[in-house]
Amino acid sequence: MTASLQLYGVQAPGLALSSRRLEFGTKGLNFSVTLTSSSGIFRTVEHSCRNIALRVSCEAARVDLLERKETEIRNLSGTGKELTCVMKFGGSSVASAERMKEIANLILSFPDERPVIVLSAMGKTTNKLLMAGEKAVTCGVTNVESIEELSFIKELHLRTAHELGVETTVIAKHLEGLHQLLKGIAMMKELTLRTRDYLVSFGECMSTRLFSAYLNKIGHKARQYDAFEIGFITTDDFTNADILEATYPAVSKTLLGDWSKEYAVPVVTGFLGKGWRSCAVTTLGRGGSDLTATTIGKALGLREIQVWKDVDGVLTCDPNIYSGAQAVPYLTFDEAAELAYFGAQVLHPLSMRPARDGDIPVRVKNSYNPSAPGTVITRSRDMSKAVLTSIVLKRNVTMLDIASTRMLGQYGFLAKVFTTFEDLGISVDVVATSEVSISLTLDPAKLWGRELIQRESELDHVVEELEKIAVVKLLQRRSIISLIGNVQKSSLILEKVFQVLRSNGVNVQMISQGASKVNISLIVNDEEAEQCVRALHSAFFETSS
Ligand SMILES: Nc1ncnc2c1ncn2[C@@H]1O[C@H](COP(=O)(O)OP(=O)(O)O)[C@@H](O)[C@H]1O
Numbered sequence: 120m121t122a123s124l125q126l127y128g129v130q131a132p133g134l135a136l137s138s139r140r141l142e143f144g145t146k147g148l149n150f151s152v153t154l155t156s157s158s159g160i161f162r163t164v165e166h167s168c169r170n171i172a173l174r175v176s177c178e179a180a181r182v183d184l185l186e187r188k189e190t191e192i193r194n195l196s197g198t199g200k201e202l203t204c205v206m207k208f209g210g211s212s213v214a215s216a217e218r219m220k221e222i223a224n225l226i227l228s229f230p231d232e233r234p235v236i237v238l239s240a241m242g243k244t245t246n247k248l249l250m251a252g253e254k255a256v257t258c259g260v261t262n263v264e265s266i267e268e269l270s271f272i273k274e275l276h277l278r279t280a281h282e283l284g285v286e287t288t289v290i291a292k293h294l295e296g297l298h299q300l301l302k303g304i305a306m307m308k309e310l311t312l313r314t315r316d317y318l319v320s321f322g323e324c325m326s327t328r329l330f331s332a333y334l335n336k337i338g339h340k341a342r343q344y345d346a347f348e349i350g351f352i353t354t355d356d357f358t359n360a361d362i363l364e365a366t367y368p369a370v371s372k373t374l375l376g377d378w379s380k381e382y383a384v385p386v387v388t389g390f391l392g393k394g395w396r397s398c399a400v401t402t403l404g405r406g407g408s409d410l411t412a413t414t415i416g417k418a419l420g421l422r423e424i425q426v427w428k429d430v431d432g433v434l435t436c437d438p439n440i441y442s443g444a445q446a447v448p449y450l451t452f453d454e455a456a457e458l459a460y461f462g463a464q465v466l467h468p469l470s471m472r473p474a475r476d477g478d479i480p481v482r483v484k485n486s487y488n489p490s491a492p493g494t495v496i497t498r499s500r501d502m503s504k505a506v507l508t509s510i511v512l513k514r515n516v517t518m519l520d521i522a523s524t525r526m527l528g529q530y531g532f533l534a535k536v537f538t539t540f541e542d543l544g545i546s547v548d549v550v551a552t553s554e555v556s557i558s559l560t561l562d563p564a565k566l567w568g569r570e571l572i573q574r575e576s577e578l579d580h581v582v583e584e585l586e587k588i589a590v591v592k593l594l595q596r597r598s599i600i601s602l603i604g605n606v607q608k609s610s611l612i613l614e615k616v617f618q619v620l621r622s623n624g625v626n627v628q629m630i631s632q633g634a635s636k637v638n639i640s641l642i643v644n645d646e647e648a649e650q651c652v653r654a655l656h657s658a659f660f661e662t663s664s
């Protein structure tokens with residue numbers, strides 16, 4: 120029997136990987152891999168599993184991280200040609216050829232910047248791809264041609280190529296691949312999460328190819344990268360994967376390595392990664408290109424991360440709820456993270472993590488209005504005058520009231536409640552407790568990721584489990600209103616909040632001030648929530664007192 124061992128190519132400079140022993144045993148493939156550096160054997164990794172490639176690369180990458188900081192970055196700095204920032208453009212910023220041309224001009228209008236460009240899929244392409252996939256499940260192989268969304272995507276990308284004046288060959292293979300994939304889905308009559316991620320990856324793969332080709336056409340040398348080919352290594356949680364540590368050295372090595380050979384603007388697909396076990400394409404959750412951008416910023420130790428949107432920055436509330444929302448000039452990473460986690464669509468919930476770790480400022484700007492100052496997000500800011508910064512709404516939340524059936528003074532109740540959630544893999548958002556009762560909300564993103572039927576039976580199961588130790592009330596269609604601001608001034612904030620809510624006849628069902636010191640959360644009924652946000656906005660941002 121012959122076996123081959125494929126080692127994933129993100130080894131550290133000066134480190135070599137070699138396979139020592141390779142045999143099939145009762146547990147699968149047994150082998151040992153040795154990492155050697157110029158100073159001798161660094162580590163021997165013994166394994167007995169089916170897919171080791173990425174695990175080994177992680178070991179190597181960790182070493183790489185330490186070495187890279189002193190070597191590669193030092194080699195490039197001082198040349199006056201180092202990459203300076205990340206510029207991420209979302210779907211609305213690259214929705215058409217015209218928009219892409221404007222973005223190219225915008226990039227060129229910053230001659231002192233040498234950016235890494237991160238792009239999302241054009242316009243609403245991701246949604247259209249998902250819809251096409253859903254239709255393919257039931258339409259039959261012979262009808263795939265007539266899926267409206269497939270025609271739309273083909274037409275949009277071909278027209279964009281024509282209007283940009285670039286060869287359609289840059290996306291022809293992807294359009295054909297997309298067509299074949301939809302036929303495959305139609306044949307199998309199923310769309311797994313893994314296939315869903317592969318399906319949506321066509322959006323970013325095509326937008327970056329078109330844009331990079333256009334930059335080259337206008338004489339600005341660019342090079343396209345698929346994130347899953349340059350070391351964006353993630354968990355295998357399809358549709359909601361998380362970036363693994365090994366990503367940083369791997370991405371840095373590829374991008375800085377190529378840049379040092381040729382100064383071509385890197386144009387990287389946002390949103391995508393590669394599962395460390397499956398080696399399949401993964402996605403980072405909707406809006407995940409923001410996370411791609413901050414990951415690159417940290418990996419390369421860049422000066423600034425810019426995320427270009429279709430609004431003037433992070434606003435005082437969702438402009439779809441209240442059009443009078445204003446741009447917030449400064450935020451801390453903690454405020455921005457809380458705001459994103461509690462539902463402000465403007466930033467991906469996890470995107471602040473790499474920026475905070477690398478202490479790299481994030482600037483949120485409007486690609487439709489580049490002269491607007493935008494929002495600058497940094498580690499700290501002057502909070503002396505800050506009261507409320509932004510109001511965020513998360514709708515359709517499930518709330519549980521759990522009251523212990525035991526007497527006061529019983530210990531271990533809270534532990535039992537949280538063990539139940541841990542066992543069921545459900546994450547909790549907002550919590551308020553007394554000694555014998557607890558109210559909490561469940562993270563809708565985690566539940567929304569699952570099919571409706573699975574979600575409902577999961578909730579039934581949660582209640583069933585908790586009823587073994589408590590009386591449980593399941594309350595649905597609730598909203599979390601998060602008040603992001605200076606919680607040192609919580610009495611002032613709450614005084615005003617309750618005045619406003621009382622005069623609007625709204626009863627708050629739960630309140631929580633987390634340890635983060637930047638967020639107070641209120642739970643109200645879904646149908647009252649938008650009215651509350653508008654009234655609070657008016658009280659905090661539109662009156663002088
Ligand atoms: N607090 C907020 N500040 C700014 N935008 C918000 C806020 N809450 C919701 N949004 C919405 O987020 C949108 C921008 O996010 P998104 O569509 O993901 O941008 P992009 O696709 O450009 O990355 C805005 O158009 C706005 O409608």
Ligand SMILES: N[C@@H](CC(=O)OP(=O)(O)O)C(=O)O
Nearest residue numbers: 209210239245405406407408
């Ligand atoms: N295209 C993906 C990823 C993304 O980040 O998009 P946007 O930057 O347009 O939010 C999505 O729609 O989720």
